[in-house]
Every structure is written in structure tokens, then in C-alpha cells.
Amino acid sequence: MLQINAVHHIAIICSDYGRSKAFYTDVLGLTVIREIHREERQSYKLDLALNGEYLIELFSFPTPPERVSRPEATGLRHLAFEVNKLDAAVEALTAKNVSVEPIRTDKTTGKRFTFFVDPDDLPIELYEL
Known part of the structure; x- marks a missing residue:
């Protein structure tokens, strides 16, 4: 039987990286663990924590489709x-x-x-x- 220990992280793709980064950090209060710009993908990856625990990966991509x-x-x-x-x-x-x-x-x-x-x-x- 598969034994899962916990949720490791949640990945979210955003349309406006700066706006979403501000929302998740300034409004929700998550803290930045690491921010990486991936030039080859024209993308940012922001690792965020809640109460010191890694929780969310916030990604940006050049033209992601809208979420329904x-x-x-x-x-x-x-x-x-x-x-x-x-x-x-x-x-x-x-x-x-x-x-x-x-x-x-x-x-x-x-x-x-x-x-x-x-x-x-x-x-x-x-x-x-």
C-alpha cells in the first residue's frame, strides 16, 4: 500500500508574477524561501513557506492560459x-x-x-x- 506522509508543496502558475508575489507575501503573509529566475524558460520560481514550512511554488511563464x-x-x-x-x-x-x-x-x-x-x-x- 502507498504510504503518503504529507503534502510537500502546491504549485501555482500566475499571470502577473509581481502582483501574485505581493499577494502571497504581503496579503497572506507567506515568507520567501528562495526566488529563482530561469532564463531558459523565461520564468520565475518562488518558493514560499507558511510558519517555516515549505508550502507553495509560485511560477510565472510568458503566456499561460487562463484558469477556468x-x-x-x-x-x-x-x-x-x-x-x-x-x-x-x-x-x-x-x-x-x-x-x-x-x-x-x-x-x-x-x-x-x-x-x-x-x-x-x-x-x-x-x-x-
Whole structure:
């Protein structure tokens, strides 16, 4: 049987590297581990951490196709982050001019959650413990 230990990283391709780098670092608070410019691919690769743990690879490419987010399409649906205090997290996002959906409650777990999007319309969920 296959034994998976953990999620190693999530790779995201962005359309505007500078805008996405600012969003993931300045708005979400992820920290830069390493930034590499790959000249032969005309691409940047930014390794980002959450609480000191490697989490996201942010890539840029010259002309990536747009992601289909709505209507929901087959494939990755969203990226979810766990938070302790959802109201405080929503306030922090709205203070940085990020539009956040109304808070909802998961009918199965009774936990509260909400969604917002990154600069390329990738849905991101905040899920309260």
C-alpha cells in the first residue's frame, strides 16, 4: 500500500508574477524561501513557506492560459488555509482590499469558513478550527 506522509508543496502558475508575489507575501503573509529566475524558460520560481514550512511554488511563464474558475471545472477546486479566528482573518484581508465572501457554516462539521480569490481568480478558503 502507498504510504503518503504529507503534502510537500502546491504549485501555482500566475499571470502577473509581481502582483501574485505581493499577494502571497504581503496579503497572506507567506515568507520567501528562495526566488529563482530561469532564463531558459523565461520564468520565475518562488518558493514560499507558511510558519517555516515549505508550502507553495509560485511560477510565472510568458503566456499561460487562463484558469477556468467559474463555472467550477474539473481539477483543483481551491486552496484552503486553517485559521484560529475567522473574523480576525476576514478583517485582515478586507483591510488589504481583498473581497471576501460572506462567512458560512459547514453543515457536516459545524465549522465556519469563507472564500476569496488570488489575483488569477484561484479560489482560496479560510477554514476556522
